[in-house]
Amino acid sequence: MTAEGTGLYVHVPFCLKKCSYCAFTSVKKPDDTSGMCSALHTEFIQRTRNRNIQFRTFYAGGGTPSLLPPEFWMRLIGAVKTPSMEEVTIETNPAVLDAVGYSALFLAGFNRISVGVQSFSDMNLKLLGRIHSADEARESLKLARKMGFRNISLDLMYGLPGQTSENQKKDIEEALLFMPQHISAYDLTLEPGTPMGDRGEKASENQCAEMYYRIHEMLTANGYIHYEVSSYALEDKYRSKHNSSYWDRTPYIGIGPSAHSFTGAGRSWNVSDIPEYESSVVQGNLPEEFSEELTDEDAAHEILALGFRNTNGVDLKELERFGFKLDLADLLNTGFVKKKGNLMIPNTGGMLFADYLALKAAELLEEVPRV
Numbered sequence: 535m536t537a538e539g540t541g542l543y544v545h546v547p548f549c550l551k552k553c554s555y556c557a558f559t560s561v562k563k564p565d566d567t568s569g570m571c572s573a574l575h576t577e578f579i580q581r582t583r584n585r586n587i588q589f590r591t592f593y594a595g596g597g598t599p600s601l602l603p604p605e606f607w608m609r610l611i612g613a614v615k616t617p618s619m620e621e622v623t624i625e626t627n628p629a630v631l632d633a634v635g636y637s638a639l640f641l642a643g644f645n646r647i648s649v650g651v652q653s654f655s656d657m658n659l660k661l662l663g664r665i666h667s668a669d670e671a672r673e674s675l676k677l678a679r680k681m682g683f684r685n686i687s688l689d690l691m692y693g694l695p696g697q698t699s700e701n702q703k704k705d706i707e708e709a710l711l712f713m714p715q716h717i718s719a720y721d722l723t724l725e726p727g728t729p730m731g732d733r734g735e736k737a738s739e740n741q742c743a744e745m746y747y748r749i750h751e752m753l754t755a756n757g758y759i760h761y762e763v764s765s766y767a768l769e770d771k772y773r774s775k776h777n778s779s780y781w782d783r784t785p786y787i788g789i790g791p792s793a794h795s796f797t798g799a800g801r802s803w804n805v806s807d808i809p810e811y812e813s814s815v816v817q818g819n820l821p822e823e824f825s826e827e828l829t830d831e832d833a834a835h836e837i838l839a840l841g842f843r844n845t846n847g848v849d850l851k852e853l854e855r856f857g858f859k860l861d862l863a864d865l866l867n868t869g870f871v872k873k874k875g876n877l878m879i880p881n882t883g884g885m886l887f888a889d890y891l892a893l894k895a896a897e898l899l900e901e902v903p904r905v
């Protein structure tokens with residue numbers, strides 16, 4: 535693993551209640567979280583012992599990481615912190631924290647908070663099985679700012695069954711009233727095994743595409759930069775550095791149940807089962823379920839799949855590094871991509887159809903002679 539530019543992801547598998555669409559690894563928070571806190575800390579030590587890793591980003595996700603005590607976070611951030619660390623993010627659910635809670639997280643060392651609002655409509659929140667109300671979401675955004683956070687990300691969701699354009703417009707308008715530094719706007723994904731996924735509850739594909747363009751138009755008209763299919767930043771400096779590093783394939787370490795890691799040459803992921811995770815760490819083992827080295831073909835597929843999802847685009851020189859000299863001129867005819875030097879950059883529609891573009895480009899991987 536390269537020592538520079540590395541991110542640390544910490545997966546906390548606890549929530550107050552499972553949302554109806556959620557397939558992330560999370561269970562109801564136990565009364566005593568000390569076993570998990572200790573396992574996370576131990577895994578961090580296991581993975582970083584005798585290595586001089588200069589972390590640039592730290593991201594506490596889940597689950598609902600703000601359910602763990604601030605003292606735990608303060609200790610972990612203290613152990614991770616390097617002079618190069620620029621962004622220290624925690625996700626939270628509006629039902630979880632009061633003013634003291636936000637203040638404690640800020641003092642623990644987080645400089646960015648991602649608030650899972652999803653919608654400002656109580657009807658939508660109920661449909662999604664969220665535990666909080668719209669008023670609690672409003673309050674938590676105000677409290678986060680009041681208690682010190684100057685870099686706030688707000689999550690919104692669209693594509694809900696029965697959601698009208700008027701309803702979505704209201705959500706966006708209200709999000710804009712808060713002018714958060716960052717907005718993540720996700721199209722609801724139907725995950726098998728979840729109540730909403732199993733019932734197939736979602737707006738039609740056309741409605742979802744309309745909603746995608748609506749949010750793009752309303753946010754960019756208000757100064758936001760649309761830099762990834764679901765991500766908008768108020769200024770360049772507010773682009774999520776941690777998530778951006780996933781898209782440009784910077785190495786990262788993931789700790790916690792189901793967390794993934796990437797070394798630059800290979801990927802691995804941890805077991806999801808919480809008791810298995812904890813006991814594996816306690817026994818001094820890495821709690822990995824699977825690890826693999828990537829072939830050049832794997833790397834090329836990743837570059838295409840990730841590159842068309844964001845405005846950095848696909849770097850043709852990077853593909854060449856893995857032996858593939860692709861001529862993607864045909865993609866220019868789709869109207870979804872433009873070429874700038876070595877880069878194939880998707881436009882708004884291109885990011886929406888990133889999977890299609892990646893598939894078309896990947897077909898050529900089979901045909902070109904290796905360089």
Ligand code: SF4
Nearest residue numbers: 549552553556596597
């Ligand atoms: S709060 Fe987030 S992680 Fe927890 S159940 Fe809901 S969507 Fe899943």
